[in-house]
Amino acid sequence: MKKIYEKLYSYYGPQKWWPIIQKKPTKQQKISEIIIGTILTQNTSWKNVEKALNNLNKNHLLSFKNIKKTKTEKLARLIKSSGYYNQKADRLKLIADFYINNDLTKLSTEQLRNKLLTLKGVGNETADSILLYAFNRPIFVIDSYTKRIFSRMGFCNNNITYEELQNLFMQNLKKDIILFKEYHALLVKLAKEFCKNKPLCKKCIFSKSCKKLFK
């Protein structure tokens, strides 16, 4: 596990994920931008999400207080480029209310995770992304890329559950927040560049060690 990380890191370097839209954000602004980003990026390419985030930022809407005051229809219009915009607009409203009405900072990671999962629009990956990137809790984020890469490498089956794959990482790595953040981001990078749906194994940096070699 650690060796794969080190190889990725030495090849790609740090990924600088989140937050990226606002200049010199306060702590609150960082948290809201990250949480909003996790919702918008669900099954959507990051470029489309960036446009939506910039639109929100121009309208001072990377803020849960302001989202709460804004009509769903207006939000939907502004985030149109991120796809599923009606659903996502609804869910931004829900999470804004949730954030404003709850003091989340005192909860344990477990408690916070369970609370997040009660929200419509927040599943395993989104909850863990929020925990790790917005609240700096040591939890490893699994996504479809992670599963694809590690099943191809031979570490797991393709039908492994979210929890099982997450445990595999958590049990074999130090609980290091910086490491968890970078590792997930680096896996996304690898999946986009080499370990695609139609993989580019010959060029891939893991072509020698990976079990599944596609032509």
Place this chain on the structure above:
DNA sequence: GGCCAGGCGGCCC
């Protein structure tokens, strides 16, 4: 033009 993107909820069985 088809496929895919940093998923999720609501169904159904």
Place this chain on the structure above:
DNA sequence: GGGCCGCATGGC
């Protein structure tokens, strides 16, 4: 517990 569907834009 799994399998399928709707949600939707934009880039390649």
